[in-house]
Amino acid sequence: MKKIPYNxxxxxxxxxxxxxxxxxxxxxxxxxxRFLDKKEIVMHAGGPCxxxxxxxxxxMHMYFINEKGVERTVQFALENxxxxxxxxxxxxxxxxxxxxxxxxxxxxxxxYEKQEQLLHEFPILERYFRTIYQIAYGASLNKVKHMFGxxxxxxxxxxxxxxxxxxxxxxxxxxxxxxGLTPEYVSEIRAKKRS
Amino acid sequence: MKKIPYNxxxxxxxxxxxxxxxxxxxxxxxxxxRFLDKKEIVMHAGGPCxxxxxxxxxxMHMYFINEKGVERTVQFALENxxxxxxxxxxxxxxxxxxxxxxxxxxxxxxxYEKQEQLLHEFPILERYFRTIYQIAYGASLNKVKHMFGxxxxxxxxxxxxxxxxxxxxxxxxxxxxxxGLTPEYVSEIRAKKRS
Numbered sequence: 001m002k003k004i005p006y007n008x009x010x011x012x013x014x015x016x017x018x019x020x021x022x023x024x025x026x027x028x029x030x031x032x033x034r035f036l037d038k039k040e041i042v043m044h045a046g047g048p049c050x051x052x053x054x055x056x057x058x059x060m061h062m063y064f065i066n067e068k069g070v071e072r073t074v075q076f077a078l079e080n081x082x083x084x085x086x087x088x089x090x091x092x093x094x095x096x097x098x099x100x101x102x103x104x105x106x107x108x109x110x111x112y113e114k115q116e117q118l119l120h121e122f123p124i125l126e127r128y129f130r131t132i133y134q135i136a137y138g139a140s141l142n143k144v145k146h147m148f149g150x151x152x153x154x155x156x157x158x159x160x161x162x163x164x165x166x167x168x169x170x171x172x173x174x175x176x177x178x179x180g181l182t183p184e185y186v187s188e189i190r191a192k193k194r195s
Numbered sequence: 196m197k198k199i200p201y202n203x204x205x206x207x208x209x210x211x212x213x214x215x216x217x218x219x220x221x222x223x224x225x226x227x228x229r230f231l232d233k234k235e236i237v238m239h240a241g242g243p244c245x246x247x248x249x250x251x252x253x254x255m256h257m258y259f260i261n262e263k264g265v266e267r268t269v270q271f272a273l274e275n276x277x278x279x280x281x282x283x284x285x286x287x288x289x290x291x292x293x294x295x296x297x298x299x300x301x302x303x304x305x306x307y308e309k310q311e312q313l314l315h316e317f318p319i320l321e322r323y324f325r326t327i328y329q330i331a332y333g334a335s336l337n338k339v340k341h342m343f344g345x346x347x348x349x350x351x352x353x354x355x356x357x358x359x360x361x362x363x364x365x366x367x368x369x370x371x372x373x374x375g376l377t378p379e380y381v382s383e384i385r386a387k388k389r390s
Binding site for chain 2: 062064066067072074075085086087088089090096097119123126127129130131133134135136137138139140141142143144145147148150180
């Protein structure tokens, strides 16, 4: 059992499946813990996607560089969120994305092979991952609705209203990138809101 | 065991988890089979999202009506694809989406309660659903990349190249809706491609 407490992850798991303290200790042993400095990159575009990552503290984002050389964020992860190129992870192929720490961030990482061993030993975790992926997939379909159905200003206001924690913690230019807006446009909306 | 053969679904399941013919017969008994006419709606915006649906033959799409009264498709499903508002299904809440048959379509549907019973009886299916949701979520993150990273023409050409079956079967105006393009713009690209 590692020294630092993992209460938040333990509680998060138990929201979905029953896991005892003893089992949780065994489950943790399948993961590697990493401390990332702000801006540190944990998955590199063009390389293999070998791990999925859980945020214990901090924040990460997954992004690609478009043909104009501009970073575009496709997903954020705060505490108890998983982040990876899940398609490349499943297919054991290379990824087009980078994953980078937005703040100093503590993560747990697990490789495909270790996850297979973990799921074999604790099949109840299939149910945990099934549920969180189902929710994440459902949320991504809803995101498409917001991106298609709302004006640019509404997209921004909807996001800050529904995810106030992000709006507080994540730099504006990353939120702009995630919402498909320019940083200048987000500054404009914010100025308008304040006035 | 129902009369009509379900070989394609049986093979699909066995791509992910081992299921015997006998078990498959039991699994099928948890589902309701429905035959939808082209354009028939199986889930209505504003109502509850009570079921997830598997396409046996045919094609469905999930869409919402934006503030201009225009249909916007967020997801298609062909044979062996699941379709639902998975977030509303998980939260047992109302949905903002419609699901409609694009062609005459045969589906299997299962309610939340029946799925819970099914997963309790056949826990191996947690692994099946975990894997397909993981792939679907990963694919949706990749879709964001294409929508953000490519020009309108590239978005269309990428789609038709990577999903030729869709481009053949699905009406152009629905593909345009899915890709966030106007039907007129798609006609233009197609004319340009032919010339």
